[in-house]
Amino acid sequence: MQRLLDRIDSPGHLKALPVTDLPRLCEEIRGEIVAVCARTGGHLGSSLGAVELNVALHYVFDSPIDRLVFDVGHQAYAHKLVTGRRDRFATLRTEGGLAGFPERAESEHDAFGVGHASTAISAALGMVEARRIAGGRGKVVALVGDGALTGGVAFEGLNQAGYLRRDLLVVLNDNEMSISPNVGAVSEWLSKRLASPSAERVERLVKAVLQDAPHGARTIDVLHRAVEAAKALVTPGMLFEALGFRYVGPVDGHDVGALVETLAGLARLEGPVLLHALTAKGKGYAPAEADAATRGHALSFFDPRTGRPATRSSGPPPYTDVFAQALCDEMARDGRVVAITAAMLEGTGLRRCQRRFPDRTWDVGIAEQHAVTFAAGLACEGVRPVVAIYSTFLQRALDQIIHDVALQRLPVTFALDRAGLVGADGKTHQGAFDLAYLRCVPGLVLMAPSDENELRHMLRTALELPGPAAFRFPRRAAAGVPAEEPRALPVGRARWLRAGGPRPDVVIAAAGAPALAALSAAAALGAEGIDAAVLDARFVKPLDEEALCDAVTGPRRLVTVEEGCLAGGFGAACLEALAARGVLADGVAVARLGLPDAFVGHGDAGRQLAALGLDAAGIARSVRELLGAERPAGDRLTARADLGRATG
Numbered sequence: 001m002q003r004l005l006d007r008i009d010s011p012g013h014l015k016a017l018p019v020t021d022l023p024r025l026c027e028e029i030r031g032e033i034v035a036v037c038a039r040t041g042g043h044l045g046s047s048l049g050a051v052e053l054n055v056a057l058h059y060v061f062d063s064p065i066d067r068l069v070f071d072v073g074h075q076a077y078a079h080k081l082v083t084g085r086r087d088r089f090a091t092l093r094t095e096g097g098l099a100g101f102p103e104r105a106e107s108e109h110d111a112f113g114v115g116h117a118s119t120a121i122s123a124a125l126g127m128v129e130a131r132r133i134a135g136g137r138g139k140v141v142a143l144v145g146d147g148a149l150t151g152g153v154a155f156e157g158l159n160q161a162g163y164l165r166r167d168l169l170v171v172l173n174d175n176e177m178s179i180s181p182n183v184g185a186v187s188e189w190l191s192k193r194l195a196s197p198s199a200e201r202v203e204r205l206v207k208a209v210l211q212d213a214p215h216g217a218r219t220i221d222v223l224h225r226a227v228e229a230a231k232a233l234v235t236p237g238m239l240f241e242a243l244g245f246r247y248v249g250p251v252d253g254h255d256v257g258a259l260v261e262t263l264a265g266l267a268r269l270e271g272p273v274l275l276h277a278l279t280a281k282g283k284g285y286a287p288a289e290a291d292a293a294t295r296g297h298a299l300s301f302f303d304p305r306t307g308r309p310a311t312r313s314s315g316p317p318p319y320t321d322v323f324a325q326a327l328c329d330e331m332a333r334d335g336r337v338v339a340i341t342a343a344m345l346e347g348t349g350l351r352r353c354q355r356r357f358p359d360r361t362w363d364v365g366i367a368e369q370h371a372v373t374f375a376a377g378l379a380c381e382g383v384r385p386v387v388a389i390y391s392t393f394l395q396r397a398l399d400q401i402i403h404d405v406a407l408q409r410l411p412v413t414f415a416l417d418r419a420g421l422v423g424a425d426g427k428t429h430q431g432a433f434d435l436a437y438l439r440c441v442p443g444l445v446l447m448a449p450s451d452e453n454e455l456r457h458m459l460r461t462a463l464e465l466p467g468p469a470a471f472r473f474p475r476r477a478a479a480g481v482p483a484e485e486p487r488a489l490p491v492g493r494a495r496w497l498r499a500g501g502p503r504p505d506v507v508i509a510a511a512g513a514p515a516l517a518a519l520s521a522a523a524a525l526g527a528e529g530i531d532a533a534v535l536d537a538r539f540v541k542p543l544d545e546e547a548l549c550d551a552v553t554g555p556r557r558l559v560t561v562e563e564g565c566l567a568g569g570f571g572a573a574c575l576e577a578l579a580a581r582g583v584l585a586d587g588v589a590v591a592r593l594g595l596p597d598a599f600v601g602h603g604d605a606g607r608q609l610a611a612l613g614l615d616a617a618g619i620a621r622s623v624r625e626l627l628g629a630e631r632p633a634g635d636r637l638t639a640r641a642d643l644g645r646a647t648g
């Protein structure tokens with residue numbers, strides 16, 4: 001029998017199916033998602049849990065005239081499958097293939113590009129207002145998860161939408177999960193586990209009455225039932241109704257027929273409406289349902305029959321594990337050290353800290369801004385907070401870093417995981433900008449470890465500083481060096497990984513993980529008779545200007561390497577230092593290697609680094625080119641921002 005999915009190239013084909021065929025279509029979509037994710041990795045659980053919602057929304061609404069706006073966008077695989085991308089679906093998250101999230105450039109059905117959480121309501125409301133002004137037609141629908149609702153920006157959107165009273169449909173996909181089980185008072189409210197103050201008052205009154213006088217069983221029963229009835233008056237909808245939304249639900253988010261019927265009714269309503277749908281993360285695929293927080297959220301390659309990872313990696317642990325263990329050790333050593341994550345207990349490794357130190361570890365929800373200001377408050381009282389946030393997500397909290405932490409010189413430590421290229425998540429998730437956006441913050445000490453011992457030392461250094469500090473590390477395995485006891489490093493002092501001879505031909509200065517690639521490059525160059533000294537900067541701020549300038553004065557050739565954007569990053573800091581100390585004017589040739597002024601797309605991070613000339617071979621090539629080039633006169637630079645190919 002031909003699969004229904006094979007007949008669907010556009011939402012129009014989907015609409016042509018009888019409603020009774022939709023459950024079968026949903027099962028076929030599930031099979032496709034599991035089969036493809038097993039080969040490419042991906043956000044399996046979120047997408048499986050939202051299949052019926054995706055299908056019903058496309059069945060009822062008329063994309064792209066009606067706009068479907070996804071929050072995070074990791075639940076949109078079914079949407080991709082029914083909007084003409086079925087034939088390319090097997091390329092999901094691979095280089096040149098479909099992106100893991102909606103992207104406006106990928107399809108006219110991707111109304112809004114996404115990857116970071118909590119944006120859908122604001123974007124959808126913007127579209128509603130734009131259409132009002134410009135006279136466009138069609139409905140705007142935002143599909144938002146309960147986890148995304150823990151982000152303040154989602155409430156900023158609800159706040160304005162409820163006030164403006166425009167036509168906006170918000171579909172709340174509530175699976176009680178963020179990546180880990182969802183946290184927070186709103187999440188509890190949605191689960192109706194919160195008794196209202198009025199219900200509590202009734203309960204107290206009833207208890208008092210029961211204590212005061214003897215009552216028959218029947219009276220007691222009646223009074224108990226009165227209490228339960230008072231509690232039942234507290235519904236999840238009250239929250240949204242107070243914000244000006246009409247609330248509908250909760251409904252079964254897996255009954256596609258009923259969803260179609262409900263959505264068709266809601267499509268005719270005017271004003272802000274919120275449909276509350278209950279779903280299960282990983283729905284329909286047992287391994288994902290059983291282990292929603294890890295296998296159920298996202299997986300790399302796996303065996304579709306068992307859900308187990310296809311390959312088990314041996315070798316050094318990921319930097320994340322080293323960091324989490326180092327932080328646990330610091331928390332054991334010093335009771336003032338606490339840990340904070342914004343909904344990434346698994347991703348940052350802080351689950352380990354939470355297990356050992358539940359009172360000193362907080363998951364604050366998808367609330368990076370709050371996480372930073374919360375840490376500032378803790379630091380005011382003498383506590384030593386470590387805020388572990390991915391480089392890309394910390395972008396959100398820049399003002400909090402500047403205004404709440406740095407301005408007050410508070411000793412908050414920022415541990416930035418996923419710094420550099422992250423691979424399959426692509427443009428929205430690359431840790432490209434942190435060196436640039438943190439380097440400009442006055443008083444913040446900014447470090448980049450070149451191996452796992454350096455990470456341990458930098459954590460210790462940060463915890464002993466009187467003000468704010470940050471260190472960044474990549475999404476990959478550590479170097480595998482024998483473990484050293486953590487120690488505080490001298491602030492602002494670089495270290496030589498390879499000193500070179502009395503007068504080396506070139507200095508390679510690197511920030512963080514690329515230092516080891518630079519070392520390999522230097523070894524290869526050495527075999528060719530080129531003497532390259534390798535400086536591990538350790539500190540991007542304060543930069544060891546003296547070591548750098550002294551070293552460069554002899555060879556007058558410098559190659560800088562960083563896995564971050566060239567604009568405003570480590571190489572830029574080196575140029576500034578050379579210029580400030582008059583070394584540039586002496587005619588120094590500088591090649592800066594890093595990420596270009598473009599958004600780097602999804603693909604294999606290792607291959608992308610090679611394409612960008614940031615692996616050992618690429619660094620060696622740049623050195624050869626620099627040595628082959630004529631020495632520039634005066635202060636001319638050879639800035640190699642153009643090396644490699646931007647995939648974005």
Ligand SMILES: Cc1ncc(C[n+]2csc(CCOP(=O)(O)OP(=O)(O)O)c2C)c(N)n1
Nearest residue numbers: 046115116117145146147148177178179343
């Ligand atoms: C600003 C930001 N912080 C963190 C994340 C990481 N993240 C991606 S999905 C997710 C959980 C989202 O939960 P929910 O919206 O309920 O969707 P579900 O996965 O449950 O379908 C988190 C924390 C993110 N994408 N954006």
Ligand SMILES: CC(=O)[C@@H](O)[C@H](O)COP(=O)(O)O
Nearest residue numbers: 072074115298347418425475
């Ligand atoms: C959608 C999202 O933001 C996260 O699920 C992210 O994809 C996790 O990335 P890691 O796999 O690097 O933890």
Ligand SMILES: [Mg+2]
Nearest residue numbers: 145146147177
């Ligand atoms: Mg959820």
